[in-house]
Amino acid sequence: MNDPAPRPDDAQTTEPVRRTTRRGLSRRAILGGTGAGLLVAAGGVAVGRATTPAPSADHVVEFRGPRQAGIITAAQDRLHFASFDVVTDNRDELVSVLRRWTEAAERMTRGEETVADGATGLGEYTPPEDTGEALGLSAAHLTLTIGFGPGLFGPSASAPDRPDRFGLADRRPPALVDLPMFAAEKIEPARSYGDICVQACADDPQVAVHAIRNLARMAVGVMSVRWSQLGFGRTSSTTQSQDTPRNLFGFKDGTANLRAEDTDLLDRWVWVGPEDNPPAAQWMTGGTYLVARRIRMDIEPWDRANLFEQEQIVGRTKRSGAPLGKSGEFDDPDFAITSGGTPVIARNSHVRLAHPDNLGGVRILRRGYNFTDGSDGFGHLDAGLFFIAFNRDTGKQFVPMQQILSRQDAMTEYLIPNGSSTFAIPPGLEPGEWWGQRLFE
Numbered sequence: 001m002n003d004p005a006p007r008p009d010d011a012q013t014t015e016p017v018r019r020t021t022r023r024g025l026s027r028r029a030i031l032g033g034t035g036a037g038l039l040v041a042a043g044g045v046a047v048g049r050a051t052t053p054a055p056s057a058d059h060v061v062e063f064r065g066p067r068q069a070g071i072i073t074a075a076q077d078r079l080h081f082a083s084f085d086v087v088t089d090n091r092d093e094l095v096s097v098l099r100r101w102t103e104a105a106e107r108m109t110r111g112e113e114t115v116a117d118g119a120t121g122l123g124e125y126t127p128p129e130d131t132g133e134a135l136g137l138s139a140a141h142l143t144l145t146i147g148f149g150p151g152l153f154g155p156s157a158s159a160p161d162r163p164d165r166f167g168l169a170d171r172r173p174p175a176l177v178d179l180p181m182f183a184a185e186k187i188e189p190a191r192s193y194g195d196i197c198v199q200a201c202a203d204d205p206q207v208a209v210h211a212i213r214n215l216a217r218m219a220v221g222v223m224s225v226r227w228s229q230l231g232f233g234r235t236s237s238t239t240q241s242q243d244t245p246r247n248l249f250g251f252k253d254g255t256a257n258l259r260a261e262d263t264d265l266l267d268r269w270v271w272v273g274p275e276d277n278p279p280a281a282q283w284m285t286g287g288t289y290l291v292a293r294r295i296r297m298d299i300e301p302w303d304r305a306n307l308f309e310q311e312q313i314v315g316r317t318k319r320s321g322a323p324l325g326k327s328g329e330f331d332d333p334d335f336a337i338t339s340g341g342t343p344v345i346a347r348n349s350h351v352r353l354a355h356p357d358n359l360g361g362v363r364i365l366r367r368g369y370n371f372t373d374g375s376d377g378f379g380h381l382d383a384g385l386f387f388i389a390f391n392r393d394t395g396k397q398f399v400p401m402q403q404i405l406s407r408q409d410a411m412t413e414y415l416i417p418n419g420s421s422t423f424a425i426p427p428g429l430e431p432g433e434w435w436g437q438r439l440f441e
Helices: 027-031 091-109 205-218 263-269 279-284 299-304 307-314 350-354 398-408 410-414
Strands: 078-086 143-148 196-202 223-234 288-297 369-375 381-391 415-425
Touching: 078 205, 078 381, 091 143, 091 205, 196 205, 196 288, 196 415, 205 223, 299 381, 307 350, 307 410, 350 398, 381 415, 398 410, 410 415
Parallel strands: none
Antiparallel strands: 078 196, 078 223, 143 196, 143 415, 223 369, 288 381, 288 415, 369 381
């Protein structure tokens, strides 16, 4: 999958531009994170393992700013997403962890250890304060994005009898809603919900895993990992300079996605405005809402479907990604074209049902990843799409969209959603500010 570097002169992008080039990628990213010890050159010659490059500022995405990184940042190729349950009722303990998390997160996004010399420099008989597996690796454009789930504010879908442990009930924004049940899904609580989430995205899978591992280590006794998900191969583009990637069905995914350059559309459909919340919830102004869905794809039956059926279900050609009846990937779908009185783009196709023209103009920003978690014990791949989307109001945008898709989309025959969560993503941090400070103070 080609992922050209964003144009450095793109003045409309509101986050620091990733300056990744083929030469600039970490060696692990080139190898795809497989752990292979040899890199086969274009001429077929095996090349020995190179010396790991030192961290470089060219691989750093700014941690602080008006928006959290990892939303409209050019989508990296690797993901480690974790959802945490808060296991303490002590507000001060939770705040202390969030403060330490912030310091560690900012350091890790610069390619540094969680604390200075934390992996090896604290003494032989002291547990290291950094696990060390990212030593010598670049920052790999690591972004860490935090969010707060409904359960942090009191009762929620995962804990309907939970009290307001931290005095935050009146600060819960109205749009932070538990997702309803949709048709054709088999939601597993162990893969869903959570009080706090952290999304780690990077060009190097080991950098992303290192980040989540260390945050989890630092939170022991205060938070525990409820569930986590590794992802590879982004399934959407978040800047105009990125090529459209493919999902595990082999089709281009996210062609019509919002991009960082679509500033007016982002203001309308992604970023929370001051008018969206009462005074007690103004800490969310400038933030957004994240929806995470683990969608297992029924790979084996899909692979037995013929190409015509696959393209009819999707509504696009498989090779070029063009809407049926058109020739270019970015051509606007024409839902009025018919053949023998039958719509060329089927009425139950994914493209038709998910298109803004058929959803009252509603848009969302997608940022999902492919995943494969081995097999299910019956010889079937446990693989699919880890869907991530950002929107300004989940109840008015994602929920009605998903209600239509779950009931009418022909693709649902091959999809099994089994994980579902939603989180409030606060705005970015000012100098000296820590994660959640505006919420807790």
